[in-house]
Amino acid sequence: MTRPLVMGVVNVTPDSFSDGGRYLDPDAAVARGLALVAEGADVVDVGGESTRPGAEPVDPDEEARRVVPVVDALHRHVRVSVDTRRGSVARAAVAAGATLVNDVSASLYDVAADLGVGWVAMHMRGEPGTMQDDPRYDDVVAEVTGFLVERVAAARAAGVPEVWIDPGIGFGKTIDHNLALLAHLDRLVSTGLPVLVGTSRKRFLGDLLARADGQIGAADGPGPVPVDDRLEGSLATVVWAARAGVTMVRVHDVAATVAALGRVDADDPRSPAAPG
Numbered sequence: 001m002t003r004p005l006v007m008g009v010v011n012v013t014p015d016s017f018s019d020g021g022r023y024l025d026p027d028a029a030v031a032r033g034l035a036l037v038a039e040g041a042d043v044v045d046v047g048g049e050s051t052r053p054g055a056e057p058v059d060p061d062e063e064a065r066r067v068v069p070v071v072d073a074l075h076r077h078v079r080v081s082v083d084t085r086r087g088s089v090a091r092a093a094v095a096a097g098a099t100l101v102n103d104v105s106a107s108l109y110d111v112a113a114d115l116g117v118g119w120v121a122m123h124m125r126g127e128p129g130t131m132q133d134d135p136r137y138d139d140v141v142a143e144v145t146g147f148l149v150e151r152v153a154a155a156r157a158a159g160v161p162e163v164w165i166d167p168g169i170g171f172g173k174t175i176d177h178n179l180a181l182l183a184h185l186d187r188l189v190s191t192g193l194p195v196l197v198g199t200s201r202k203r204f205l206g207d208l209l210a211r212a213d214g215q216i217g218a219a220d221g222p223g224p225v226p227v228d229d230r231l232e233g234s235l236a237t238v239v240w241a242a243r244a245g246v247t248m249v250r251v252h253d254v255a256a257t258v259a260a261l262g263r264v265d266a267d268d269p270r271s272p273a274a275p276g
């Protein structure tokens with residue numbers, strides 16, 4: 001197994017579901033990014049707008065104000081991606097040193113082409129505000145794969161030099177949709193395009209862990225397990241994705257991810273899977 005690259009997350013937002021409010025201060029965000037680099041992050045993804053279900057859009061000028069100083073400080077130490085749906089924010093972040101546009105709207109390929117930087121096309125059904133309102137697919141794996149392949153063709157035609165695809169776990173998807181996409185990551189990998197996947201701390205993991213405890217469906221149950229108690233689920237899905245051949249995983253817990261991937265990597269002499 002080739003170890004996937006690890007993309008560490010820094011959300012410079014007041015309201016992201018897992019780390020909202022912790023890194024709104026630029027110094028705190030830069031310190032967090034540097035800590036992720038020390039933990040082994042290959043890329044640091046800086047975002048200034050929460051895309052959690054139900055989130056309100058942020059003014060692009062405000063979003064740029066949040067991310068630019070953080071990108072500027074971090075790009076001297078690590079490859080930086082900017083997590084944005086806005087062309088103006090992508091441009092400002094690239095001017096500050098970002099070299100990858102992580103685009104959950106899968107629409108900014110013309111900006112990436114113009115700037116000559118990499119681009120991640122992520123699949124999302126609808127908008128963050130409403131995407132979890134009863135999402136439906138006939139065949140989620142085929143529809144997501146088809147959408148991404150079509151976006152990549154457009155990006156290549158526009159001249160984007162580096163293109164990634166991401167199924168967008170949790171973006172307009174039920175638990176079953178997320179599990180189907182994870183079960184068939186090989187379909188995305190077999191396109192020959194580099195695949196990025198992000199499961200870290202997501203709601204479906206909280207629901208699955210609660211379901212395992214018999215809580216889901218119980219009228220008086222406490223609901224999904226809290227964000228901070230989803231590490232095992234995050235690591236299990238990262239290892240699963242790595243075995244399926246993805247090229248990069250997007251995570252909040254970089255040190256634990258690097259350790260987990262090392263344990264199952266047959267090329268790593270510490271691994272129980274190592275030959276001999």
Ligand code: PMM
Pocket residue numbers: 009011016017018019047050051052083102103104120122166168169196197198199250
């Ligand atoms: N998930 C979130 C935000 N950005 N980008 C990509 N490419 N893939 C993802 O799965 C993804 C993303 C939501 O997580 P966060 O609010 O903790 O950043």
